[in-house]
Amino acid sequence: MSVLVLIEHDNTxxxxxxxxxxxxxxxxxxxxxxxVVGNDCANVASAAAKISGISKILSVDSSEYKYGLxxxxxxxxxxxxxxxxxxxxxxxxxxxxxxxRVAAMLDVQQVSDIIEIVSEDTFIRPIYAGNALARVRSTxxxxxxxxxxxxxxxxxxxxxxxxxxxxxxxxxxxxxxSFVKHDLTRSERPELTTANIVISGGRxxxxxxxxxxxxxxxxxxxxxxxxxxxxVDAGYVxxxxxxxxxxxxxxxxxxxxxxxxxxxxxxxxxxxxxxxVAINKDEEAPIFQVAxxxxxxxxxxxxxxxxxxxx
Amino acid sequence: xxVIVPVKRxxxxxxxxxxxxDGSGVELNNVKMSMNPxxxxxxxxxxxxxxxxxADEIIVVAAGPQQSQxxxxxxLAMGADRGIxxxxxxxxxxxxxxxxxxxxxxxxxPGIVLMGKQAVDNDNNQTGQMLSAMLxxxxxxxxxxIEIEDDSFNVVREVDGxxxxxxxxxxxxxxxxxxxxxxxxxxxxxxxxxRRKEIEVLxxxxxxxxxxxxxxxxxxxxxxxxxAGVRVQSAEELIDKLKNEAKVL
Ligand SMILES: Cc1cc2nc3c(=O)[nH]c(=O)nc-3n(C[C@H](O)[C@H](O)[C@H](O)COP(=O)(O)OP(=O)(O)OC[C@H]3O[C@@H](n4cnc5c(N)ncnc54)[C@H](O)[C@@H]3O)c2cc1C
Numbered sequence: 001m002s003v004l005v006l007i008e009h010d011n012t013x014x015x016x017x018x019x020x021x022x023x024x025x026x027x028x029x030x031x032x033x034x035x036v037v038g039n040d041c042a043n044v045a046s047a048a049a050k051i052s053g054i055s056k057i058l059s060v061d062s063s064e065y066k067y068g069l070x071x072x073x074x075x076x077x078x079x080x081x082x083x084x085x086x087x088x089x090x091x092x093x094x095x096x097x098x099x100x101r102v103a104a105m106l107d108v109q110q111v112s113d114i115i116e117i118v119s120e121d122t123f124i125r126p127i128y129a130g131n132a133l134a135r136v137r138s139t140x141x142x143x144x145x146x147x148x149x150x151x152x153x154x155x156x157x158x159x160x161x162x163x164x165x166x167x168x169x170x171x172x173x174x175x176x177x178s179f180v181k182h183d184l185t186r187s188e189r190p191e192l193t194t195a196n197i198v199i200s201g202g203r204x205x206x207x208x209x210x211x212x213x214x215x216x217x218x219x220x221x222x223x224x225x226x227x228x229x230x231x232v233d234a235g236y237v238x239x240x241x242x243x244x245x246x247x248x249x250x251x252x253x254x255x256x257x258x259x260x261x262x263x264x265x266x267x268x269x270x271x272x273x274x275x276x277v278a279i280n281k282d283e284e285a286p287i288f289q290v291a292x293x294x295x296x297x298x299x300x301x302x303x304x305x306x307x308x309x310x311x
Numbered sequence: 312x313x314v315i316v317p318v319k320r321x322x323x324x325x326x327x328x329x330x331x332x333d334g335s336g337v338e339l340n341n342v343k344m345s346m347n348p349x350x351x352x353x354x355x356x357x358x359x360x361x362x363x364x365x366a367d368e369i370i371v372v373a374a375g376p377q378q379s380q381x382x383x384x385x386x387l388a389m390g391a392d393r394g395i396x397x398x399x400x401x402x403x404x405x406x407x408x409x410x411x412x413x414x415x416x417x418x419x420x421p422g423i424v425l426m427g428k429q430a431v432d433n434d435n436n437q438t439g440q441m442l443s444a445m446l447x448x449x450x451x452x453x454x455x456x457i458e459i460e461d462d463s464f465n466v467v468r469e470v471d472g473x474x475x476x477x478x479x480x481x482x483x484x485x486x487x488x489x490x491x492x493x494x495x496x497x498x499x500x501x502x503x504x505x506r507r508k509e510i511e512v513l514x515x516x517x518x519x520x521x522x523x524x525x526x527x528x529x530x531x532x533x534x535x536x537x538x539a540g541v542r543v544q545s546a547e548e549l550i551d552k553l554k555n556e557a558k559v560l
Contacts, residue, residue, distance in 0.1 A: 093470040097452045100440035109406040109525035112435045128328045135529045176449040180476035239469045254559040275557045292540035309546035
């Protein structure tokens with residue numbers, strides 16, 4: 001049987017989360033197809049066809065899919081899913097939004113956010129903010145799965161060859177919702193979930209302006225900037241900076257937590273990082289229990305010191 | 312407009328869970344249970360609708376063991392009007408909960424189902440999306456702002472790249488994110504008043520729904536522990552360790 005991967009994209013490029021999802025798919029079967037649903041997305045289809053491990057791309061290109069409205073996209077996935085043993089999507093907001101809607105249409109109990117594939121029907125997934133790991137077996141005939149991208153390597157983006165692209169016909173606008181606007185955070189820095197180094201600030205930063213101190217270090221290290229929920233709630237930085245159980249999950253080579261106490265919900269999003277550094281003035285802060293390197297210091301002296309020491 | 316708010320009883324978010332020695336799950340005995348924090352945000356928003364004259368009745372619905380009555384009482388004390396408990400001791404999966412909720416929605420005909428984007432026990436993030444599919448309603452997930460229009464809702468969604476605004480035709484299923492609001496505490500008089508509010512108790516059988524699990528939990532284990540490492544006193548020392556020992560710079 002073949003495995004279907006839902007390709008995450010913005011009609012222009014394939015998102016990095018797709019590459020990790022393809023790797024998970026190749027662990028389940030050798031015939032991996034990708035589904036591109038979008039508008040004016042021929043470039044995406046041809047880029048996806050080059051991903052190592054993909055043997056075919058199915059593409060549906062029509063205006064009702066321009067903004068990826070789930071009410072319109074879900075029927076397309078549902079229509080072809082029954083021909084596959086597994087349907088995989090990244091556990092990004094794209095996959096989380098779409099796949100359960102498809103699962104219900106197919107009467108399937110989705111398995112969310114897997115971190116390991118044990119066999120074709122058995123998976124490991126974190127529960128309780130990663131404080132426990134559940135080994136679960138799905139009994140559904142088609143298995144719908146979202147994949148935690150940080151625990152699967154990225155597939156090679158350009159394998160040097162191109163899988164065939166097959167066009168499918170569009171299914172029309174369900175007229176249930178419409179797109180109004182995007183307010184996307186623009187940044188020249190690497191994406192949070194794929195960056196090799198992440199520097200995150202918490203409530204201890206005290207203001208949005210003070211995050212500039214972290215940005216300067218990020219630019220020296222080629223790092224992404226993240227934040228705790230408290231920093232986002234306080235309006236210091238936008239929502240898409242949030243790392244944690246209910247934000248983004250990151251696992252960079254180096255994670256620097258600055259003025260973050262280390263609540264379980266925050267740890268859930270970063271404790272699989274290779275090396276964790278904590279800078280906090282409270283030596284009792286729980287973040288030090290998971291940090292490989294701890295520096296008990298006032299961040300307002302430590303961060304400028306770190307910046308000049310990096311020169 | 313009638314509003315349905317599903318609420319779930321979970322281990323309190325401030326408690327560090329313990330995995331049972333026999334690997335059968337996490338310890339639920341003698342552990343503080345609370346309403347899932349995202350459900351609280353959904354209840355709060357429904358009450359704000361009512362206070363703004365946009366909603367006339369709020370029904371909280373829980374599916375789970377008998378003790379879920381407490382969770383419903385919580386919602387009633389915050390300001391919901393009545394409760395429905397779909398009582399079962401089976402560990403319900405999102406698909407089953409969505410089916411039970413579909414049956415309730417078909418009976419009650421609300422204009423909106425407002426619910427948490429995820430429950431902090433199993434972190435599935437599925438039930439609202441599934442319910443929307445079963446009803447063939449519009450869906451807004453991870454919502455941090457809701458504006459009620461005549462025949463639609465304008466919602467702001469927290470997505471990976473930032474924010475997205477979409478217009479949802481009514482009726483809708485909307486799942487809420489952390490920044491939608493800050494839930495109120497129930498006042499003592501309201502807690503007293505809530506005791507007299509009605510809770511209807513049903514079973515999955517009453518609704519004609521099979522809730523047999525599809526996914527078997529084979530084993531629950533502790534994740535590998537991370538140990539506290541070394542302390543440094545200066546930026547030079549930190550950079551030295553990162554370069555020469557951890558080799559990540
Ligand atoms: C349902 C739910 C979901 C949640 N999801 C998430 C999530 O996804 N991500 C997340 O991060 N949180 C999440 N939280 C919130 C979480 O519980 C914590 O409240 C939050 O992580 C705290 O953020 P913080 O560490 O920045 O703030 P605090 O806990 O207030 O810690 C601030 C830290 O800064 C230190 N500090 C202050 N000033 C200085 C200084 N000058 N120099 C050095 N150190 C200083 C303090 O010592 C303290 O340790 C969630 C909570 C709930 C209930």
